Amino acid sequence: MDKKIIDFIKEHHVLTLATSVDGKPYVSNCFYIYLPEENMLVCTSDKTTKHIKDVEQNSSVGVSIVLETKTVGKIQGLQINGTMIEAKDNLLKKCKKRYLLKYPYAVLKLTTMWTIKISFAKLTDNRLGFGKKIIWKEV
Numbered sequence: 001m002d003k004k005i006i007d008f009i010k011e012h013h014v015l016t017l018a019t020s021v022d023g024k025p026y027v028s029n030c031f032y033i034y035l036p037e038e039n040m041l042v043c044t045s046d047k048t049t050k051h052i053k054d055v056e057q058n059s060s061v062g063v064s065i066v067l068e069t070k071t072v073g074k075i076q077g078l079q080i081n082g083t084m085i086e087a088k089d090n091l092l093k094k095c096k097k098r099y100l101l102k103y104p105y106a107v108l109k110l111t112t113m114w115t116i117k118i119s120f121a122k123l124t125d126n127r128l129g130f131g132k133k134i135i136w137k138e139v
Contacts, residue, residue, distance in 0.1 A: 001039060001118070001121065002123070002134050004125065004134055005078065005121050006036060008076060009065065009078065010034060012065050012067070014029055014065075015032050015063050016063065016064040016065075017029070017051055017061055017116075018061060018064070019054035019061055020054065021057045026054055027051075028050070030043035030044075031103060033095075033102050035094070035095070038115070039138075040115045040116060041063065041080075041115070042087065042099060042113060042114070042115050045114060052112070055084045059083045059084050059085055060083060060084075061081075061082055061084045062080065063078075063080035063082065063116060064078065064080070065080075074127060075125075076124065076125045079121070080121050081120040084117075085114065086112060087114060095113045
């Protein structure tokens, strides 16, 4: 994956997650970490939430991470497609450890850990030129 995309992911901490079941879209926001070795985003969420109930029916998700700015020349945004599943076994241990390093207060309500395996990413970065896009696809 392009270093600019990875750097952008690492600079931020909240993603917007888009799910869909029976043609009905839903969005939610989650704190996240990034595991570069696995090319995965990791978040935590209770199994009773609407977005997780959706994911259990349709694991294909969309993600958006944005820099909030009104300055056109500074606009940056990342759109991601991927597959979201519950973290298990050794991956679960790794996810919990890394997540708690970034968000130690999450130990108070650490629920189920979820991974988003990235299959497509498109970064729009106006600092590189108006409407400049960097696209990555899993091969």
